[in-house]
Amino acid sequence: MTISLNTLARRGAQVLALTALTALTALAASMASAQTPGKLKVGLMLPYTGTFASLGNAIENGFRQHVTELGGKISGREVEYFKVDDESDPSKATDNVNKLIKRDQVDVLIGTVHSGVAMAMAKAAKESGTLLIVPNAGADAVTGAMCAQNIFRSSFSNWQPGYAMGEVMAKKGIKKVVTITWKYAAGDESVRGFKESFEKGGGTVVKELSLPFPGVEFQGLLTEIAAAKPDAVFTFFAGGGAVKFVKDYAAAGLKKSIPLYGSGFLTDGTLDAQGEAADGLFTALHYADSLGTKRDNAFRLTYAKTYKLQPDVYAVQGYDAAQMLAIGLNATKGDASKAAEISAALGKATIDSPRGPFTISKAHNPVQDFYLRQVGAKENKKVGIASAKLEDPARGCKL
Numbered sequence: 374m375t376i377s378l379n380t381l382a383r384r385g386a387q388v389l390a391l392t393a394l395t396a397l398t399a400l401a402a403s404m405a406s407a408q409t410p411g412k413l414k415v416g417l418m419l420p421y422t423g424t425f426a427s428l429g430n431a432i433e434n435g436f437r438q439h440v441t442e443l444g445g446k447i448s449g450r451e452v453e454y455f456k457v458d459d460e461s462d463p464s465k466a467t468d469n470v471n472k473l474i475k476r477d478q479v480d481v482l483i484g485t486v487h488s489g490v491a492m493a494m495a496k497a498a499k500e501s502g503t504l505l506i507v508p509n510a511g512a513d514a515v516t517g518a519m520c521a522q523n524i525f526r527s528s529f530s531n532w533q534p535g536y537a538m539g540e541v542m543a544k545k546g547i548k549k550v551v552t553i554t555w556k557y558a559a560g561d562e563s564v565r566g567f568k569e570s571f572e573k574g575g576g577t578v579v580k581e582l583s584l585p586f587p588g589v590e591f592q593g594l595l596t597e598i599a600a601a602k603p604d605a606v607f608t609f610f611a612g613g614g615a616v617k618f619v620k621d622y623a624a625a626g627l628k629k630s631i632p633l634y635g636s637g638f639l640t641d642g643t644l645d646a647q648g649e650a651a652d653g654l655f656t657a658l659h660y661a662d663s664l665g666t667k668r669d670n671a672f673r674l675t676y677a678k679t680y681k682l683q684p685d686v687y688a689v690q691g692y693d694a695a696q697m698l699a700i701g702l703n704a705t706k707g708d709a710s711k712a713a714e715i716s717a718a719l720g721k722a723t724i725d726s727p728r729g730p731f732t733i734s735k736a737h738n739p740v741q742d743f744y745l746r747q748v749g750a751k752e753n754k755k756v757g758i759a760s761a762k763l764e765d766p767a768r769g770c771k772l
């Protein structure tokens with residue numbers, strides 16, 4: 374076959390044009406991707422079943438509420454959710470968190486409620502470098518011995534509410550206390566925080582009672598409390614277990630003779646189910662139902678309208694996890710892998726929370742006020758400050 378010079382020239386020009394077009398298309402695509410980065414994959418690992426199910430739902434609701442306020446985007450990236458029900462089961466936690474890290478390749482992990490599960494998440498986050506924001510679990514180690522550049526908490530350490538309540542009870546002149554809780558990190562550490570300040574203030578813990586998580590067979594332990602005749606009881610229970618404990622305590626006739634105090638989870642998100650049995654109880658927590666600030670009123674109104682539910686501390690912690698994520702990612706143009714920059718941005722920030730403004734400690738835990746609250750008319754009413762700007766001691770953290 375013979376090809377004329379003319380034809381050759383035409384083909385050459387076509388090839389050149391095609392090459393130029395391909396290059397231009399690639400350039401346009403890369404410019405577009407620079408302007409609209411991919412979706413931000415958010416992995417929610419929370420309990421959606423079991424004694425903490427309502428807590429997990431409230432955290433997700435709060436998180437979504439803030440993302441909606443941001444137009445569904447954080448730092449220009451559309452938020453895409455991936456969800457795992459962790460069942461508050463530490464034995465499944467490593468497999469569960471790896472579903473989000475390895476299978477779904479999320480940019481950030483949000484979770485969880487249970488301290489034992491959270492410690493497995495923190496270990497996996499540390500090893501993989503995935504950004505983690507803990508929206509509840511108080512395990513002291515998460516912002517203590519296990520602390521890391523890429524691990525943050527929007528909630529509290531177990532030590533904090535226990536310590537705050539111990540200060541209040543010692544100041545009231547209470548001398549002899551029995552403690553009762555679930556035997557796992559959150560229970561043990563709440564009691565340890567309580568004991569630290571209560572004994573410093575002149576009180577004595579005469580007996581420490583516990584039962585395995587998430588058990589609710591309280592009768593034998595209530596009999597022991599009655600026999601010990603302490604001045605008061607300090608407790609940590611939460612969720613479904615807290616509902617049953619408060620009802621059983623009242624039904625056993627102990628409420629009038631031996632005042633019951635707790636970290637505020639005892640009566641948060643539980644008052645409808647607890648009914649009169651919770652009336653009058655004093656607790657300490659970093660949130661209360663009737664703060665009456667503009668910020669909190671607006672948050673509560675939107676939450677109630679959106680979810681047809683009253684918000685609680687868990688909803689606030691979920692909301693603030695989204696606020697912290699946005700502050701961190703705004704400093705990195707949406708890049709969740711830049712832990713040092715995220716840490717620096719959050720270290721300088723004041724989080725404008727419905728609970729009141731708070732800052733983030735060097736170990737990445739909130740430094741915040743703990744309110745003294747009393748239950749009345751189905752609300753945890755703020756009656757004072759139990760401990761102002763309380764900072765976790767972050768024992769063992771080297772950051």
Ligand code: PHB
Pocket residue numbers: 425486487488489509510511512531559610611612638
């Ligand atoms: C925890 O396991 O750390 C925990 C669970 C429920 C709460 C508070 C702390 O309400």
